[in-house]
Amino acid sequence: MQQTADQQVHNLIRGAGKAKGERGRAKMDIVESKHISEPIKSEAQISHLALDIGGSLIKLVYFSTNSDSSSSSSKDSVAVSSGNEGRPVLEGKLHFAKFETAKINDCIDFIRSKQLRHSGFQKHGAPAGEKCTIKATGGGAYKYTDLFKEKLGICLDKEDEMDCLVAGSNFLLKAVHTEAFTYMDGQKEFVQIDHDDLYPYMLVNIGSGVSMIKVDGPGKFERVSGTNVGGGTFWGLGRLLTKCKSFDELLELSHRGNNRVIDMLVGDIYGGMDYTKIGLSSTTIASSFGKAISDNKELEDYKPEDISRSLLRMISNNIGQISYLNALRFGLKRIFFAGFFIRGHAYTMDTIAVAVHFWSKGEAKAMFLKHEGFLGALGSFMSYEKHGFLNLKVHQLVQQSPVDASRGGDKIHDPPNGELNENQSIDCSICLS
Ligand SMILES: Nc1ncnc2c1ncn2[C@@H]1O[C@H](COP(=O)(O)OP(=O)(O)O)[C@@H](O)[C@H]1O
Numbered sequence: 113m114q115q116t117a118d119q120q121v122h123n124l125i126r127g128a129g130k131a132k133g134e135r136g137r138a139k140m141d142i143v144e145s146k147h148i149s150e151p152i153k154s155e156a157q158i159s160h161l162a163l164d165i166g167g168s169l170i171k172l173v174y175f176s177t178n179s180d181s182s183s184s185s186s187k188d189s190v191a192v193s194s195g196n197e198g199r200p201v202l203e204g205k206l207h208f209a210k211f212e213t214a215k216i217n218d219c220i221d222f223i224r225s226k227q228l229r230h231s232g233f234q235k236h237g238a239p240a241g242e243k244c245t246i247k248a249t250g251g252g253a254y255k256y257t258d259l260f261k262e263k264l265g266i267c268l269d270k271e272d273e274m275d276c277l278v279a280g281s282n283f284l285l286k287a288v289h290t291e292a293f294t295y296m297d298g299q300k301e302f303v304q305i306d307h308d309d310l311y312p313y314m315l316v317n318i319g320s321g322v323s324m325i326k327v328d329g330p331g332k333f334e335r336v337s338g339t340n341v342g343g344g345t346f347w348g349l350g351r352l353l354t355k356c357k358s359f360d361e362l363l364e365l366s367h368r369g370n371n372r373v374i375d376m377l378v379g380d381i382y383g384g385m386d387y388t389k390i391g392l393s394s395t396t397i398a399s400s401f402g403k404a405i406s407d408n409k410e411l412e413d414y415k416p417e418d419i420s421r422s423l424l425r426m427i428s429n430n431i432g433q434i435s436y437l438n439a440l441r442f443g444l445k446r447i448f449f450a451g452f453f454i455r456g457h458a459y460t461m462d463t464i465a466v467a468v469h470f471w472s473k474g475e476a477k478a479m480f481l482k483h484e485g486f487l488g489a490l491g492s493f494m495s496y497e498k499h500g501f502l503n504l505k506v507h508q509l510v511q512q513s514p515v516d517a518s519r520g521g522d523k524i525h526d527p528p529n530g531e532l533n534e535n536q537s538i539d540c541s542i543c544l545s
């Protein structure tokens with residue numbers, strides 16, 4: 113029988129209690145990698161992989177065992193009996209990786225380097241010649257079907273993007289205690305989620321474009337709105353206006369910029385005064401980029417830093433406002449923001465949070481997710497279980513390590529070697545049913 117996403121989460125969490133103290137318990141660390149173009153160091157064997165191929169980035173989630181399962185004498189033997197209903201448990205790590213969609217060939221090389229054909233991707237019981245199949249979501253799962261077939265001989269088994277986002281979000285919010293946090297005035301605070309009081313909530317995924325999804329329960333949701341002014345807009349316009357060569361460079365520039373150089377503030381219009389009657393302080397942005405009307409300057413006269421800052425502020429503020437207005441339509445007080453536009457970037461989160469706070473008069477709360485960009489890929493990964501396709505069973509969350517609270521600082525948070533550090537990993541286990 114097929115399981116709903118929530119049943120899977122329930123199994124995961126229920127399993128955590130059951131498994132404590134069990135012998136042979138397997139451990140799975142969740143590790144994030146960035147733009148990986150070379151194989152991971154160990155001879156780790158990849159047994160399951162899922163993709164989210166978006167407009168800007170390809171996200172991968174894959175499980176690797178800690179050792180080579182072909183060596184039966186290895187003391188780190190891959191399959192162990194957990195004693196949990198006699199199912200074999202795989203010991204390993206859940207990895208996260210991303211590639212620019214424009215560099216899809218790097219992603220294909222990466223997958224090829226993992227030798228998936230030898231790692232259990234063939235549908236169980238399928239005839240020997242049958243093609244490998246991997247779960248994939250996002251528009252690119254359709255767009256690049258032929259490319260994957262041609263270059264890797266892999267069939268992409270498509271999962272709906274919204275289904276995956278919601279499944280990934282529900283999973284993370286329930287399974288990871290330090291997944292959700294608020295960010296305001298430089299302060300990051302983790303939010304403890306009451307599993308019995310999670311729904312309804314608004315999920316705002318800020319990818320290339322923005323989707324706003326009212327989530328009412330496991331697998332119960334409606335995409336209530338969206339906006340085409342999203343992460344792709346920031347990166348696309350930013351690239352044209354600043355000549356930046358990478359998204360990271362554009363984000364880095366914004367740290368040093370001053371938006372007041374370009375944005376027209378209420379004070380600029382009101383002679384330095386607040387417009388108190390309608391609740392606008394003199395420092396409120398009256399019109400993003402509005403100063404460029406009368407400054408008599410050309411694009412080159414503005415610093416790229418200031419342009420980046422204004423652009424980031426404009427887009428983040430707009431998304432925060434639209435999200436709140438949609439939450440208001442349905443009486444939702446909790447809004448979770450995800451997607452790789454955020455990148456754990458303080459100024460982005462602060463602007464979104466302030467917009468939600470301002471428009472809701474403090475009634476609604478903006479929250480952010482630690483695994484912000486991987487919801488879709490995770491949901492896609494979890495669908496292996498939903499379809500009983502590979503007999504994958506993520507069945508328990510053992511514990512997770514404390515998260516580095518400084519992560520919300522005004523910097524980019526992908527560590528230099530591309531992998532999450534110890535503090536940012538989660539321990540859990542999966543078993544094959
Ligand atoms: N390294 C990066 N390269 C390009 N865009 C990035 C990068 N990191 C973050 N972004 C931002 O994230 C957005 C994509 O977010 P994502 O959630 O992956 O959406 P999509 O599924 O549309 O690719 C980009 O449009 C950009 O704003």
Ligand SMILES: CC(C)(COP(=O)(O)O)[C@@H](O)C(=O)NCCC(=O)O
Pocket residue numbers: 165166167168250251318319320321322323337338339340
């Ligand atoms: C079409 C999309 C769902 C694709 O997802 P993405 O690759 O941007 O993550 C998204 O870009 C979107 O919701 N765009 C906004 C379209 C609109 O509602 O106006």
